[in-house]
Each structure stands twice: as C-alpha cells, then as structure tokens.
Amino acid sequence: MTQISVFQLVSYCTCGILAGIVGGLLGLGGGFIMGPLFLELGIPPQVASATATFGMTFSSSMSVVEYYLLKRFPVPYALFFTVVATVAAFIGQHIVRKFTIMFGRASLIIFILAFTIFVSAISLGGVGISNMIGKIHRGEYMGFENLCNYDA
Numbered sequence: 001m002t003q004i005s006v007f008q009l010v011s012y013c014t015c016g017i018l019a020g021i022v023g024g025l026l027g028l029g030g031g032f033i034m035g036p037l038f039l040e041l042g043i044p045p046q047v048a049s050a051t052a053t054f055g056m057t058f059s060s061s062m063s064v065v066e067y068y069l070l071k072r073f074p075v076p077y078a079l080f081f082t083v084v085a086t087v088a089a090f091i092g093q094h095i096v097r098k099f100t101i102m103f104g105r106a107s108l109i110i111f112i113l114a115f116t117i118f119v120s121a122i123s124l125g126g127v128g129i130s131n132m133i134g135k136i137h138r139g140e141y142m143g144f145e146n147l148c149n150y151d152a
Contacts, residue, residue, distance in 0.1 A: 012041060023059070032056075032120070035113050045109035 004012075019033040034055055038048030067073040100108055135142050 015041070032117060036117065039110060039113075045106045045113070049109055049113060 015037055016034070019037050023033045035048055035052035038051060039045065043051075064073065064078070096109065096112065100106055132142070
C-alpha cells in the first residue's frame, strides 16, 4: 500500500479543486485537466485515464440534463451518439489493452491522452477563431461592451 503524507493529500485535493474550477469555467469537463494533472502527480496512466473519464461523466451528465430542460436536446441524435460512443469506447479500450500488452508499456496511454488533448485544443481553437472571424465579417454582436461607457 502506498503511503502519502498530509502535505501530498492537501496538495492533491487543492489541485483537484482548482482543476474542477478551471474545467467548469472553461467548459472542458474537468477530465481535460485532470488527466495530465494525475500523470504529473505520479498516478499510473491506467488509473489516471479511468479516473479522469469517470469525472467527466458527471459534468457531461449535468450538461445533458441542462440541455434537456432547455428543450435543446434532440433525443434521437443523443441515443445514436450514445450507442456510437459506447461501442467506440469498448473497441478503443480493447485495442489499447492489446497494444499495451504487446509493447509492455503503459506509456502508450500517456501518448494517446496527450495526442487527444492536443487535437482537441487545436480543434477548439480553430473553430473558435473561425466563428469569431465570421462574426467580424458579418458585423455581428460578439458580447463585448465598451467599459468606458457606464449607464447607472
């Protein structure tokens, strides 16, 4: 059994709280931040990946409930994507397990996690910039106000 000090326990809890706050503010679901954080804290890759995914389940579930209550939730699409994601998760887990056994290295999980985060960050940034450029060209309101003009 691994022994951890009180300082490590407090730092782990503090990092978890900060990652949850940042994940919530950025809308990333927490797992995007928790996965690399767990790896940095020395948690084995299999445990880090599973725990981050489990944490994302709760934040994703709350988003689903929110959209459903706002009547912005197409149930047939959601069911289709749930089935596709579940099948893809099982297939991906099977393939990664085979590669991990074949190569004898759990670092493969770290590389997959890093690649996924990199592609996600580039994609999110690209879509955001593309949307912003489109709004600028169309002259649409982007939510910014002049801070110097305050009408009390």
